[in-house]
Amino acid sequence: MAMPFFPFLYLLFSATAHGEPGLIGVNYGRIADNLPPPDKVVHLLKQQGIDRIKVYDTDAAVLTALSNSNISIVVALPNHLLSSAAADSSFTDNWVQSKISNYYPATKINAVAVGNEVFVDPNNTTNFLIPAMKNVYSSLQKYNLHDSIKVSSPIALTALASSYPTSSGSFKPDLIEPVIKPMLDFLHQTESYLMVNAYPFFAYAANSDQISLDYALFRENSGVVDPGNGLKYFSLFEAQVDAVYAAMMALKYDDIKVVVTETGWPSIGEEKEVGASKENAASYNGNLVRRVLTGRGTPLRPEDPLDVFLFALFNENQKPGPTSERNYGLFYPNEEKVYEIPFTLADMASETPTPVNGSKAQVPPSKGDTWCVANGNAAAEKLREGLDYACGEGGADCRAIQPGSTCYNPNSLEAHASYAFNSYYQKMGRASGTCYFGGVAYVVTQPPQYGNCEFPTGY
Numbered sequence: 001m002a003m004p005f006f007p008f009l010y011l012l013f014s015a016t017a018h019g020e021p022g023l024i025g026v027n028y029g030r031i032a033d034n035l036p037p038p039d040k041v042v043h044l045l046k047q048q049g050i051d052r053i054k055v056y057d058t059d060a061a062v063l064t065a066l067s068n069s070n071i072s073i074v075v076a077l078p079n080h081l082l083s084s085a086a087a088d089s090s091f092t093d094n095w096v097q098s099k100i101s102n103y104y105p106a107t108k109i110n111a112v113a114v115g116n117e118v119f120v121d122p123n124n125t126t127n128f129l130i131p132a133m134k135n136v137y138s139s140l141q142k143y144n145l146h147d148s149i150k151v152s153s154p155i156a157l158t159a160l161a162s163s164y165p166t167s168s169g170s171f172k173p174d175l176i177e178p179v180i181k182p183m184l185d186f187l188h189q190t191e192s193y194l195m196v197n198a199y200p201f202f203a204y205a206a207n208s209d210q211i212s213l214d215y216a217l218f219r220e221n222s223g224v225v226d227p228g229n230g231l232k233y234f235s236l237f238e239a240q241v242d243a244v245y246a247a248m249m250a251l252k253y254d255d256i257k258v259v260v261t262e263t264g265w266p267s268i269g270e271e272k273e274v275g276a277s278k279e280n281a282a283s284y285n286g287n288l289v290r291r292v293l294t295g296r297g298t299p300l301r302p303e304d305p306l307d308v309f310l311f312a313l314f315n316e317n318q319k320p321g322p323t324s325e326r327n328y329g330l331f332y333p334n335e336e337k338v339y340e341i342p343f344t345l346a347d348m349a350s351e352t353p354t355p356v357n358g359s360k361a362q363v364p365p366s367k368g369d370t371w372c373v374a375n376g377n378a379a380a381e382k383l384r385e386g387l388d389y390a391c392g393e394g395g396a397d398c399r400a401i402q403p404g405s406t407c408y409n410p411n412s413l414e415a416h417a418s419y420a421f422n423s424y425y426q427k428m429g430r431a432s433g434t435c436y437f438g439g440v441a442y443v444v445t446q447p448p449q450y451g452n453c454e455f456p457t458g459y
C-alpha cells in the first residue's frame with residue numbers, strides 16, 4: 001500500500017538542496033561615436049535595474065561615473081597591453097594602482113578580464129596571456145585586492161575543438177599545454193572562474209538547416225538528448241556552456257565555474273546571417289534572462305548558477321565586420337529600447353497579468369497550449385526532489401494539492417508532482433527548460449487527467 005503524501009512537508013526539504021538562480025549583467029561596449037555620456041549611461045542602468053556590467057577597458061570617465069552607483073563592474077586590460085603586462089610587473093603595479101585601486105571600492109570593480117578572446121587575436125598575443133594574468137594578480141595582491149577582485153580572461157567558444165555533442169566537449173589540442181592548463185591551474189589556485197563568450201547565433205546562422213530556431217531561442221522545443229551522457233538540452237546556449245564544462249572535465253578540472261561574459265543575438269544582419277532579426281533577438285535575450293533569473297544551472301552543472309553578461313548595452317556604430325556586429329544592442333544610442341525584454345524579476349512579474357480578485361485570469365484554451373507533467377515511471381526520489389523544488393524555491397502555487405484542497409486527490413506522488421511541475425512551468429511562461437526537473441518531467445499538449453483536478457494553462 002502506498003504511503004499517503006503530505007504536500008505541506010515538501011517545503012521543509014527544499015531549503016538548500018538545489019542550485020540558486022543566476023545573475024544577469026550587460027556589456028557596456030563603446031566602439032561608437034554617438035553614445036550618451038557615461039553619467040547618463042549610469043542613470044539608464046539604474047533605471048533599468050541593471051546592476052552588473054562589463055567594460056572593455058578602464059576608461060576614467062566611465063569608472064568615475066560608476067562610483068557609488070552600487071553597480072558591479074568587470075574591467076579589462078585590453079589585448080594591446082598584454083605584452084607589456086607580461087613583460088614587467090612594475091607595469092601591472094602601475095596599471096592596478098592607477099586603473100583600479102584609484103577607484104575601488106567606490107567603483108565596485110569585482111573582476112579584471114585580462115585580454116579578450118586572446119587565442120583569436122590576429123596580433124598573436126597568446127603567449128603573453130598567462131604571464132600577464134599572473135602579473136595582474138600579484139599586483140592586486142600588493143594592494144590587498146586579490147580576494148575581492150578576480151582575474152580571468154574571456155575565451156571564445158572557438159577555443160573548443162569539439163562542442164557537439166556536448167559531452168564530447170574538448171579544447172583545441174594545440175592550446176591545451178601552452179595556455180589552457182596553465183590558465184585553469186591559475187583559476188583554480190586563485191579561486192577565480194573561467195570567462196566564456198558564447199554565441200548560439202553563430203552556430204545557428206551557420207547550420208540553420210540542422211538546428212531548430214526554437215532550440216536556439218529558448219522557445220518551447222522537444223529538446224536534444226546528448227547520446228554521451230543521456231542529458232537532455234532545451235537550449236543551444238546551455239549545450240554550449242556544458243561543452244566548456246565537459247572540456248574542462250576531460251582535462252580533470254572539475255571545480256572551476258564558467259561565467260558567460262558575452263552572449264547575444266543581433267537585431268539586424270546581412271542576408272547570409274540567417275536568424276538575425278529584432279523578433280529573434282528579443283526572444284533570445286528575453287528568454288535567456290527569464291531562464292537565468294528563475295532557473296538553476298545547466299544540466300551538467302545544476303548547482304552552479306548561470307551568470308551571464310548580455311552583449312551589448314548599445315548598438316555600436318563603429319564596430320567593424322558584418323552588419324550584425326553593429327546591431328547587438330539592447331538600446332539605441334538615444335537610449336530607446338531596440339526591443340522589450342525583462343532585466344529583473346520585477347520586470348518579469350509585471351509581464352504576467354495579475355489575477356483579478358484572487359482567481360486566475362480567464363484565458364480560453366488555445367491550440368498551442370501545453371502543460372508539464374511528471375513521468376510516473378521515474379524514481380520516486382527524483383519526483384519528490386522536483387516537487388520539493390517546485391513548491392519551495394521554485395515558487396509554484398501548490399495550494400491545490402494540500403490536504404482538503406481540490407487537487408489533493410488522487411493522493412499520489414505522480415499527481416502531486418505533475419500539478420506542481422505544471423504550476424511552475426506555467427508561471428515561467430512555459431519557457432524551454434522549465435519543464436525539466438532533472439529529467440522527470442515532460443511537456444504534453446492535452447490537459448492532464450488526474451481526478452477532478454484542473455491544471456492551469458496560459459497565464
Ligand SMILES: *[C@@H]1O[C@H](CO)[C@@H](O)[C@H](O)[C@H]1NC(C)=O
Pocket residue numbers: 051070072
Ligand atoms: C548593492 O547591491 C547589492 C547586490 O549587488 C545589494 O545586495 C545591496 O543591497 C545594494 N546596496 C544598496 C545600498 O543598494
Ligand SMILES: *[C@@H]1O[C@H](CO)[C@@H](O)[C@H](O)[C@H]1NC(C)=O
Pocket residue numbers: 079080122123
Ligand atoms: C596589432 O598591433 C598593432 C601594433 O601594436 C596595432 O597597431 C594594431 O591595432 C593591432 N591590431 C589588432 C587587431 O589589435
Ligand SMILES: *[C@@H]1O[C@H](CO)[C@@H](O)[C@H](O)[C@H]1NC(C)=O
Pocket residue numbers: 124127
Ligand atoms: C604566434 O607566435 C608564436 C611564437 O611566439 C608562434 O609559435 C606561433 O606560430 C604564432 N602564431 C601565429 C598564428 O602567428
Ligand SMILES: *[C@@H]1O[C@H](CO)[C@@H](O)[C@H](O)[C@H]1NC(C)=O
Pocket residue numbers: 356357
Ligand atoms: C473584486 O470583487 C468585488 C466583489 O465581487 C468587486 O466589487 C470588485 O470590483 C472586484 N475587483 C476587481 C479588481 O475586479
